[in-house]
Amino acid sequence: MQISFSQEIQLRVRYSETDQMGFCYYGHYASFLESARVETLRSLGISYRKIEEGGILLPVTSLQIDYKKPLRYDELFSIHTKLVSLSACTVTFDYVFYNQANEITTTASTTLVFTDAKSLRPVRIPNNIIDTLRAYEIAEK
Amino acid sequence: MQISFSQEIQLRVRYSETDQMGFCYYGHYASFLESARVETLRSLGISYRKIEEGGILLPVTSLQIDYKKPLRYDELFSIHTKLVSLSACTVTFDYVFYNQANEITTTASTTLVFTDAKSLRPVRIPNNIIDTLRAYEIAEK
Amino acid sequence: MQISFSQEIQLRVRYSETDQMGFCYYGHYASFLESARVETLRSLGISYRKIEEGGILLPVTSLQIDYKKPLRYDELFSIHTKLVSLSACTVTFDYVFYNQANEITTTASTTLVFTDAKSLRPVRIPNNIIDTLRAYEIAEK
Amino acid sequence: MQISFSQEIQLRVRYSETDQMGFCYYGHYASFLESARVETLRSLGISYRKIEEGGILLPVTSLQIDYKKPLRYDELFSIHTKLVSLSACTVTFDYVFYNQANEITTTASTTLVFTDAKSLRPVRIPNNIIDTLRAYEIAEK
Numbered sequence: 001m002q003i004s005f006s007q008e009i010q011l012r013v014r015y016s017e018t019d020q021m022g023f024c025y026y027g028h029y030a031s032f033l034e035s036a037r038v039e040t041l042r043s044l045g046i047s048y049r050k051i052e053e054g055g056i057l058l059p060v061t062s063l064q065i066d067y068k069k070p071l072r073y074d075e076l077f078s079i080h081t082k083l084v085s086l087s088a089c090t091v092t093f094d095y096v097f098y099n100q101a102n103e104i105t106t107t108a109s110t111t112l113v114f115t116d117a118k119s120l121r122p123v124r125i126p127n128n129i130i131d132t133l134r135a136y137e138i139a140e141k
Numbered sequence: 142m143q144i145s146f147s148q149e150i151q152l153r154v155r156y157s158e159t160d161q162m163g164f165c166y167y168g169h170y171a172s173f174l175e176s177a178r179v180e181t182l183r184s185l186g187i188s189y190r191k192i193e194e195g196g197i198l199l200p201v202t203s204l205q206i207d208y209k210k211p212l213r214y215d216e217l218f219s220i221h222t223k224l225v226s227l228s229a230c231t232v233t234f235d236y237v238f239y240n241q242a243n244e245i246t247t248t249a250s251t252t253l254v255f256t257d258a259k260s261l262r263p264v265r266i267p268n269n270i271i272d273t274l275r276a277y278e279i280a281e282k
Numbered sequence: 283m284q285i286s287f288s289q290e291i292q293l294r295v296r297y298s299e300t301d302q303m304g305f306c307y308y309g310h311y312a313s314f315l316e317s318a319r320v321e322t323l324r325s326l327g328i329s330y331r332k333i334e335e336g337g338i339l340l341p342v343t344s345l346q347i348d349y350k351k352p353l354r355y356d357e358l359f360s361i362h363t364k365l366v367s368l369s370a371c372t373v374t375f376d377y378v379f380y381n382q383a384n385e386i387t388t389t390a391s392t393t394l395v396f397t398d399a400k401s402l403r404p405v406r407i408p409n410n411i412i413d414t415l416r417a418y419e420i421a422e423k
Numbered sequence: 424m425q426i427s428f429s430q431e432i433q434l435r436v437r438y439s440e441t442d443q444m445g446f447c448y449y450g451h452y453a454s455f456l457e458s459a460r461v462e463t464l465r466s467l468g469i470s471y472r473k474i475e476e477g478g479i480l481l482p483v484t485s486l487q488i489d490y491k492k493p494l495r496y497d498e499l500f501s502i503h504t505k506l507v508s509l510s511a512c513t514v515t516f517d518y519v520f521y522n523q524a525n526e527i528t529t530t531a532s533t534t535l536v537f538t539d540a541k542s543l544r545p546v547r548i549p550n551n552i553i554d555t556l557r558a559y560e561i562a563e564k
Contacts, residue, residue, distance in 0.1 A: 014313060014316060014317055015160060015161070015166075015313075015316050015320065015330075016160065016166055016168050016312070016313035016316055018160050018161040019156060019157065019159050019160065019161065020156070020159040020160065020161060020162075020163045020164075020214055020475075021161075021475075021480050021482065021540075022161045023161075023482065025156075025157055026453055026482070026483045026486065027157050027450060027451070027452075027453030027454045027457070028450070029450075029453075030298070030449055030450030030452075030453065031296060031297075031298035031450045034296065034297050034298055034450070035296055038297065038356075047356075048297075048356070049355060049356040052355075052443075052444075057444050059444065059446065059449070059490065059493065060449045060490060061489065061490050061491075062488070062489050062490070063449065063486070063487070063488045063490075064486070064487050065485070065486045066484065066485050067482065067483060067484050067485070067486075068484075070482065070543075073161055073331060073334075074320075074329075074330070074331040117444075120493075155454060155457060155458055156454075156457050156461065156471075157453070157454035157457055161334075162334075162339050162341065162399075164341065167312055167341070167342045167345065168309060168310070168311075168312030168313045168316070169309070170309075170312075171308055171309030171311075171312065171439070172309045172437055172438075172439035175309070175437060175438050175439055176437055179438070179497075188497075189438075189497070190496060190497040193302075193303075193496075198303050200303065200305065200308070200349065200352065201308045201349060202348065202349050202350075203347070203348050203349070204308065204345070204346070204347045204349075205345070205346050206344070206345045207343065207344050208341065208342060208343050208344070208345075209343075211341065211402075214472060214475075215461075215470075215471070215472040258303075261352075297442060297443070297448075298442065298448055298450050300442050300443040301438060301439065301441050301442065301443065302438070302441040302442065302443060302444075302445045302496055303443075304443045307438075307439055309439050355443055
């Protein structure tokens, strides 16, 4: 199922996120992506916290990041997050980072798998989430 | 109960742990202290992982760090950890960091409280841990 | 010089900041304190980024944190930061964390030393900062 | 230029690296990859620290990670790092993570670009590095 839903968050590079190159360390982007997709779900009325409380985990199975321009300490940047597709058990988000000059600094993609917290096996995406997302489905031609 | 047991570990500053001052970021020391006390317990035959699997958590309730000299990227340093005291429910560790020139770079202290994982209330330190540590008790005068 | 200036920021616990106890890991608080004091300076019209660009670093020399109650994933909390004192070369901030139930979860204090970026020696606090802060000086009796 | 040089390091999952799923948080792997490639270079007699001191930075431009099995707190794991190719300005490393049961838990790849620290423009890989790596070149057919 192809989806089109996007959301934007704004973050500022913390001092703890810089490295001695003077850039935001490349390893911190994964945490930014996490914040971005949690806020994207929240804007759809879906709480990731409640998904976990319901016994379902959503670990990342695939991460891809392209770093085009550095982000620096104290710099504000925005992440445009797009929920792009659903399969039976997985969901894929794409991300584009913009700096204050509106330049693309980073692009990324993550795939997550709905996972039973006890068995750690993949599970079908809960119906209430499917129903919420169906409103944003892209009709196939 | 005053204890005297000490242990040493050696670590190297990772690039991810630097900041744009070119030093090891002050916030990463808490994680170093964690590694240092876990290895100290391991050298006593006490597995922190098994304590948790037994339903007891060991959160830090107090942290004090004095930063005397910076640590830099790729620098090797050692942490001398001393288990210094036990009360009914708490344990205190003191730490001294040395760089390769054998200078003291950092001193620190943490207090942790044995906590029931379900109720989140303090619990008495398990007897097997008390028994292990009694061997290192400092006789009162 | 005793100062009274306080400022509040609000943060949310990121997933990356949890640990397997289900709490915000104790080591991440140092980064929260950094954000809190940078925003406190910003609200005074003082940019920490510009201080560094002017050749002065502001490393932390002393950190003290008392953890009273845990913070959990996705929890909103606020940090009340107080700039409490200045000496010739150092500045001290005190912090109190509140959860959504308005309970104090954490208290902390940090001392930072104005440091020449080249020599790494302490330097006197720049006059423009002193002048800004003098407006908040507490008169001695 | 296709290269074949590999190296192995062993790490243990720190408590600070767990998340509330009880797994090693997906964002920390980037830091593990950094340690793995720095040690790979070190085993070739190449110090990343000295490259930076020589005015060349080596930022990551592309990161890809596939998470196949989780790593848990206190778990020992090894990373097999392979330096696989060089272009005029870039170097690519591939990584495979193994747990204690010798299962592949994670695969990853990073591309880094040799960058002038002042201009932040790509630069040709220094000759001494090329010369060192040429010993491991795979002859084209």
